[in-house]
Amino acid sequence: MKTTLILAAMLVLNAASSFAKITVGASLPDFASIASYVGGDNVEAFSIARSTSDPHSVEVLPTYMVRVARADIYLKVGLGLDQWADQIIEGARNSKLKIVDCSARVSVLEKPTRKVDASMGDVHPDGNPHYWLDPANGVLIAETIADALVLVDPEHAEAYRANLERFRSETEQKMSSWKLEADKIANHSILTYHSSWSYFARAFEFNIAAKIEPVPGIPPSASHLALLVNTIRKDKVRVVIQEPYFSDDGANYLARETGVSVTKLSPSCADVSPLHISRILIRYSRHLARCSR
């Protein structure tokens, strides 16, 4: 009887382990969202930062280390954006954790052409790290994540590759309707607070006339704001995109001086559901279209 019970318990444990999901932690919800899509039923993904967090500086909490201690894969944004994640990974002491730099396949914009010093700002030492807002880069991120999943969980390699191809074709299909939406406003020049929108602007042919920050990570001086007033008038800028986690004093000043409309938009998606990153792009362009009328 006792032997039968032990055998039954072993069978249950074995069944549980063969159905155990691969746990993927990510610095940002956009990357967790893509991991959910590519991973499908075999993966459980979570994000450390929220869509409302400043991705350059996330406060490291012990609970994050506990979550990463139980993860199989960790997705970093890379390019110096989420250096805070290193502290979480170190604190997690998880020797089986596979750390993946999702910028691996991306061609990087705004790479410094000379040695980085304080005059160039303090947050983008390796070029612009906000690459996830170009859907084509979303596909490159998905490829990198699929490679990592296949390595960690070869048993489900076929499913991961099939999901990746579905992600690729769905993104390519949707790109034309996103472009149609964006075309309605693409001829408008915009101002942004930070350089979070460079890849988005390139993908959808927006003209970023200037940034409120003179260099990444440095708030604007009075003389820089005076220059921006001129730029807004000269380039007929009608919209300023302001990340919700940076001070909006500069944007509000420009709105008072010139009548420009300020739109608060987070460059990250709000949850980790699959394809949220795609849906958010169309929402941005609709929002911008409304403000540009």
Ligand SMILES: [Zn+2]
């Ligand atoms: Zn940045």
